[in-house]
Amino acid sequence: MSSWPGIIAYYREHLKVDHRATPITLLEGNTPLIPAPRLAAEIAPGFDLFLKYEGLNPTGSFKDRGMTAAITQAAFEGARATICASTGNTAAAAAAYSSRAGMRCFVLVPEGKVAAGKIAGALAYGAEVIQIKGSFDDALTMVREISEKRPVALVNSLNPYRLEGQKTAAFEICDSLGRAPDWLCLPVGNAGNISAYWMGFCEYHANGKAAARPRMLGAQAAGAAPLVLGHPVENPETVATAIRIGRPARGEQALQAAEESNGRIIAVTDDEILTMWRRLAREGIFVEPASAAGVAGLAKESREGRLNLSGATVVAVVTGHGLKDPDAVIQRAPEMKIIPAEVEALDKLIG
Ligand code: AN7
Numbered sequence: 160m161s162s163w164p165g166i167i168a169y170y171r172e173h174l175k176v177d178h179r180a181t182p183i184t185l186l187e188g189n190t191p192l193i194p195a196p197r198l199a200a201e202i203a204p205g206f207d208l209f210l211k212y213e214g215l216n217p218t219g220s221f222k223d224r225g226m227t228a229a230i231t232q233a234a235f236e237g238a239r240a241t242i243c244a245s246t247g248n249t250a251a252a253a254a255a256y257s258s259r260a261g262m263r264c265f266v267l268v269p270e271g272k273v274a275a276g277k278i279a280g281a282l283a284y285g286a287e288v289i290q291i292k293g294s295f296d297d298a299l300t301m302v303r304e305i306s307e308k309r310p311v312a313l314v315n316s317l318n319p320y321r322l323e324g325q326k327t328a329a330f331e332i333c334d335s336l337g338r339a340p341d342w343l344c345l346p347v348g349n350a351g352n353i354s355a356y357w358m359g360f361c362e363y364h365a366n367g368k369a370a371a372r373p374r375m376l377g378a379q380a381a382g383a384a385p386l387v388l389g390h391p392v393e394n395p396e397t398v399a400t401a402i403r404i405g406r407p408a409r410g411e412q413a414l415q416a417a418e419e420s421n422g423r424i425i426a427v428t429d430d431e432i433l434t435m436w437r438r439l440a441r442e443g444i445f446v447e448p449a450s451a452a453g454v455a456g457l458a459k460e461s462r463e464g465r466l467n468l469s470g471a472t473v474v475a476v477v478t479g480h481g482l483k484d485p486d487a488v489i490q491r492a493p494e495m496k497i498i499p500a501e502v503e504a505l506d507k508l509i510g
Contacts, residue, residue: 163189166224166327167231173330173362174323176228180235183260187216187223188327192335192474198442198454199473203461206468209340210439210454211332214446214480218280221325221352221478222252225316228324230256233312238262242311244298246348246401247277248479253314254286265311267291267298272400274447274484294395296406299349316351317408325352329359330368332474339369342466345476346452347377347386347424348402350413352478357416373474375422377413378456380449384426386410398429398487401449401479427455433491445481453477 163169165184167176176182192209199208213221230253233241240263243253250266250273257264266281270290281288291298299315306313316322333339339360347353353375363369379387380397385405392405407413417424435458436451454475460466481488498504 165227166324167227170327170330173366174228174327176232176320176323177235180231182227183231183234183256184227185217185223185255185259187227188331190215190328190331192332193444195442195444198438202458203466203468206471206473209336209472209474210444211328211474211476212444213328213476213478214450214483218248218251218255218284219276219480219483220248220252221328221476222248223256224327225321225324225351225355226252226256226314229312229314229318229320230260230262232320233314234260234262236312238310238312240265240311241314242302242306243267243314244295244302245273245277245315246295246403247273247281248401248483249315250286250288251277251280251284254281254284258285263287265289267302269294269298269403272403274400275486276480276483295349295404296395299406299408315408316349316354321351322355322358325355326359326362328476329356330363333360333363333369336472336474338472339364339371340373340474341471342376342422342457342473343373343476344376344378344453344457344473346399346402346449346478347379347413348383348404348407348449350377350386350407350409352476353377353416353424354409354412356476357420372420373422375416375420376453376456376460377417377422377424378427378452379424380432380452381426381428386414386424387426397432399432399447399449399452400484401447402452425456425460427452427459431455431459436487439477440481444477446477447479447481447484448487450477450479
């Protein structure tokens, strides 16, 4: 193939999107699987670590995979408007693909809890951004109800086409490694993505495209860890605002994925998330804080002796770009120096 056509065209025979539908695409997918040998060696000896850099999708997160599928199907079915609840990335992706399809897009976000780059994206792409005085979970309840009353297509990951699109990341990983990894690590919020990856790995395995399936290691933020605690969290809190979710819509499916794969879902603290977030940036991979949770979970399990990584191939999904959340960096960075525009001053500073 001369150039990448987007995930629907590339993986069409594996997707349940109507085969007559014309893809609404921004050529998402085909993201790099970046080896991270130095970071791997710090975590444990003798294993291979790859980072699936999903921040390089068109709107800066993995949500584009799900959104191309959901909006393609919605457009095919004649939808004129879409709606979603979001911690930010879903909003930006829904906005972009809806506009591209000529549809209106409504997004509900928790007031004051969404990173600047995500709001900017949603607004720029032309969505009607509605802030609610409540949490993501409240917003999701609202959009579920309204989409049953009004002719607006719900494009949260309750929409099965979202998972169809997102499972293609599992295909890409198998295609580029030539096999399934031993472990797949990723952050878990509303739990659509871990469910989609597991579907993808199972289908590739069933089709004979991968000889095995990975074990899934999902990581929730400790302040928003309903799947670890075993009950909903009423007031979730975490620096990783993308996964500030207390009642995950795909929670049951995620727990099943963890169990069937002989993996697990664990909690990582905000400190552990931020430490790994800084470490990833020093690897040249700038992600938003939530995206570091999967790798932080891997490091924690290894450090605490619950993982034998010897000889293993591990893929950690880093889900969203660092530029989505500039404040996370700026608030924590040392103050920048200011000098006169004179070479002597510069010489003194760096000398
Ligand atoms: C960067 O955008 O829920 O477990 O509304 O933005 O599939 O929810 C975002 C989730 C991980 C968790 N990393 O994925 C939303 C939203 C990033 C994210 C997740 C999200 P799911």
